[in-house]
Amino acid sequence: MTDVDVIVVGGGPAGSCAAITAARAGLDVVLIERGPFPGSKNMYGGVVYPRILDGLIPNWWEEAPVQRWVTRRSTMLLTPTQALTVDFRSQAWGAPPYNGATAYRPDWDHWLAGHAEAAGAQLITSTVVTGLLRAPSGAVTGVRTDRPDGDLTAKVVIACDGVNSFLAKEAGLYEHTDAKHFTLGVKETLALPKEVIDERFAVRDNHGVDIEILGGTGGVNGGGFLYTNLETLAIGVVLKLTKLGAQKARPEEIIAGLKRHPAIAPLVQDGELKEYSAHVIPEAGLTMMPKMIADGLLVAGDAAALCLAAGIWLEGVNFAMASGMYAGEAAAEAVRAGDLTAVGLAGYQRRLSDTFVLKDHRRLKRAPELVLSDRVQHLYPQMIANVAERMFRVDNPDPKPGLRRILAQERKRAGVRRRDLARDGWIGFRSFG
Amino acid sequence: MSSPIIIACLKWVAHPGEPHDERFAGASPADRAALELALQQAKELGGTVTAVTVGPPATETVLRDAVAAGADRAVRVDGPAAMLSSDVAAGIAGVAEGAAWVWCGDYSLDRGTGSVPAFLAAALGAQQALGVIDVQFAAPGPAARVTRRLDGGRREVLDVTGPAVVSVEGAVADLRRAGLGALRVATSASIDVVPLRSPARRLKAVVQPYRPRAMALAAPDGSPLERLRLLTDAAAATAARGETVTLAPPDAAARIVAALRGWGYLDS
Amino acid sequence: MSDTARGGMLEPHAWGGLSFQERMATAEFRIHHTPHIVVDGRVCADCSTRECVVACPAALFVPTAEGGIVFNHEQCFECGTCYLVCNREGAITWSYPEGGHGVVFRRT
Structure with a gap:
């Protein structure tokens, strides 16, 4: 007999969504947050794409603590003295059901955790989970916290403990951690x-x-x-x-x-x-992702490296909310079926694989490396900005040069080899195309 | 004799930096220290701890935290968020009557007047020791030896026996960390709610403000211009009090010390 | 060591008129008396790269004249950068501060 059905570690977007789905499935859920309130430890760039909440919190936009609705998206290429911007705006994104929003995480996460509590989960704050409780078989049976009398047992532990996830590491789900x-x-x-x-x-x-x-x-x-x-x-x-x-x-x-x-x-x-x-x-996407399931344990959100950093797309909170949601559902499924092993929890992997959570990452698996590569970082911006400058510069009395000639000249001037450009272009096309 | 009742008074109040944000509201470190001392004393005396707060239902947060830390009973005196200290004290007195000891924080998170403990001692007819910076329980016996901070850095040591109201500074004790089990139970612990009692002796409404009697004052000697020059001190005082010099650091330090000594700020 | 590696020693204009201390004062830290990160200076003594000194966004790692590194846990963002960039086994013992303590973000 365990103390509770499910322990969710971490009151971020992944943890709260896991607690919501597990509690709504009728399970006894405890959500443990190490900060004084959910969101107090959390920081991100500033934009959240909450489409995944449509099913979880209908009309979430009427109550979510949003700063502004994003109706204008720009991608900017900078060199020390130049800037090239692609700017898009859509009025459709400024009306329900909206697209993206800026929000403060201490507000957003606190609001989501309120939904977890409303669903029946018990929120425990100011409590650090310091380790996992394991059965002799190695199966996870609960957590140890930094409070006196701090052990708590559960049928399933969902680790949403963030990018440093000491729980996923303790369970051996990460092969190695590389800076x-x-x-x-x-x-x-x-x-x-x-x-x-x-x-x-x-x-x-x-x-x-x-x-x-x-x-x-x-x-x-x-x-x-x-x-x-x-x-x-x-x-x-x-x-x-x-x-x-x-x-x-x-x-x-x-x-x-x-x-x-x-x-x-x-x-x-x-x-x-x-x-x-x-x-x-966690920037490297699929390359760094751990195993996300062990006996009695699921890992979601940043803890599972579910963060998409692909240049024009920077997303994380949506992956966290979705993976948390699916983890909560899978935990409920396993508890109902009475199989708490990795096999019983496999519904989580299936949900991740069938949805954007892993599909986006598979498609864009080479994008993070490409975006952070030295050529994309240090050579191409200068080359592209120079091409734009030549296109728009009026060099009278010289006639306008053709784009192909400018491209060839600027590629050479930037020191980019044709072979590298073709290869990077191909990777980019495969990822983004 | 039944086991002594020890009261810990707690105030749930918004953080002055985030006045409209409940995430930052709570009890002050001083209130938390008061609760810790109540718990320690209850163990010494074999008594029970009752945590009390005055305010609307939202303030029950501090009581649940107190129960999680080990308080045996939690009482909320139902009242509005903002009240006079005397009325707060009267409300607490209704719960604290017959208590062996009452512990309060010296200040709340919003740095109020800190006068509730004094009003409370008066309402209870109890001893008081306010602004305490150290507490030693004198075992065995109901006494505590407390140290008060006085003006000018002086200290006063008192042996206090109950019934007494003691207010403590935050550094006196760290509130113990609540156990996980206790914390989980406390979220559904029952909290007694009692109505606010009106103060027994309310100050009469002032209908005529105090005015000093008229007094004849003699005009000062000397010409007005002379007095004005003395007061604004165009010549004499600047020469005595201020000068600008350029010196090497050691010489400058020596000059400053000499000047301070000359003005009588340093002994000998 | 370059000037840039010395955190608070740079001229304020480098950060747009704010000293590094003023920058850090914008975040709230509920300090716990027990350090949650411990640095073993003996291990650092022969480290030449000292990436923690440069990378820590709160500039909490400061080289000493004697060749060691002193560390101050009080204004830590709890981000994990230091242990990730550290290439000396055992130099940094990293954990979170006791529950309820440490950094508290508001507008992030």
Whole structure:
């Protein structure tokens, strides 16, 4: 006899969604959060795509703590003196059922955890899960916490304990942890009056902008982002861990460099720093993913490296919410069937494989490496920006050169080999096409 | 004799930095220290701990935390969120009558007046020791030796015997960490709700504010201009009190010390 | 060691008019007296790369004149960067602070 049916470790988006589906299936669920409230330890770029919640919380948009609805998406290519932006906007994204939204994680996660409690899960905060309880067979039978009398047993443990997931590691689900699979995200939340933000970003009401940036991170491979909240901006960079040390560049200096860029500076000028924050991101997608099922244990969200970092797409919370949801369903299935082994929990793997959670990752499995590669980071932006500059520059009395000639010249000038360009293009086409 | 009842008073209040955000609300470190001392004393005396708060239902959070930490009973005196300290004290007194000891925090999270403990002692007719920075339980016996912080860094040591109201600073004790089982049970623990009792002796409404009697004052000597110059001190005081010099650090330090000594700020 | 590796030693303009201390003061930390991360300076003594010093977003790793590294756990984001970039076995013992303590984000 166990204390409860399901223990969910971590009150982030994965954990709360797992607790919601498991509790709604009639199970006795405890949701354990190490911070003083759900979301207090959590940080991300700033945009969430909640489509997956449609089935879980109907009309979620009427109650979710959203800052702005993203109606404008830009992808920006920066060199030290140039910027090339592809800008798209859709009014459809500013009305139900919406697409993406900016939100603060301490608000978003707290709100989702409220739904877990409403579904009947018991939320325990300020409690760190320090390890797994195991049967002699190795099956997970509960968790150990940092509280007195802190052991709790369960039929299934769902580890949603984030990117550092010590539980997945303790269970041996990660073969190894390699710094090259991670990036460091640092960001600044900058306060500006709403009218100033509206004007600078050409939006009205609660509509907002999502700008993803390639280049602008100096010698450190990575990318940048700039999002609009209601009365703040979120500007930050995502940095390849292994390059950070090698380049001797400090994270906050790289943000400062991005903020000084001529294309960015007018947007963020006079913003008062409200909060500086940092978090590690599991960047490598399928390459680094652990096994997600063991006897009595499921792993979801960042803990399972379910984070999509593919240049133009930066998503994580949606993968966390979906995987958590499926983990809760699979746990309920296993408890009902009385088979708590990995075989009994296999419904989780099936759900992940049949949906975007793993389909997106399979399709884009080579994208993270491509996006963070030295050529994409350091050669192509300059080459592409130069091509654009030549296209738009008027060199009278010289006649306009043809695009093919500009391309050939700029490729050579940037030092890009034709063979590499073709190969990267092919990988990109296979991933994104 | 039945086992002594020890009261811990707790105030659930919004964080001044996030006044509209319940995620940051709670009891002050001083209130938490008071609860810890109540629990320790209950163990010494073989008594029970009753955690009390005054306020609306949302304040029951602090009581559940107290029950999780080991309080035997939790009582919420039903009242509005903002009240006069004297009324809060009267509400608590209704629960604390007959208690062997009452522990309070010296300040709440919103840094109020800290006057509830004094009002409470008056309402209960109990001894009081307020602003305590150290507590030693004198075993055996019902006494506690407490140290108070006084003005000018001075200390006062008191032997307090119950019934007494003691308010403590946050650094006196760290509230013990609640056990996991206790925490889970506490979320559904029953909390007694009692109505707010109106204070026994309310101050009469002031209908005529205090005014000092008129007094004849003699005009000062000397010309007005002379007095003005003395007060604004155009010449004399600046020479005595201020000067700007450029010196090497050791010499500057020596000069500052000499000046302070000359002005009488340093002894000998 | 380059200037950039010294965290708080840079001129404030490098961060847009804010000192590093002011930057860190924008985040809330509920400090626990027991350090959740322990650095064994003896292991660091012969480390030449010292990536933790550069990479830690809170600049909590500071090299000493004697060739060691001192670490301050109080303003830690609990991100994990340091143990991931560290290439010295046993130099960093990493865990989370006691429940309810450590960083508390509000607008992230």
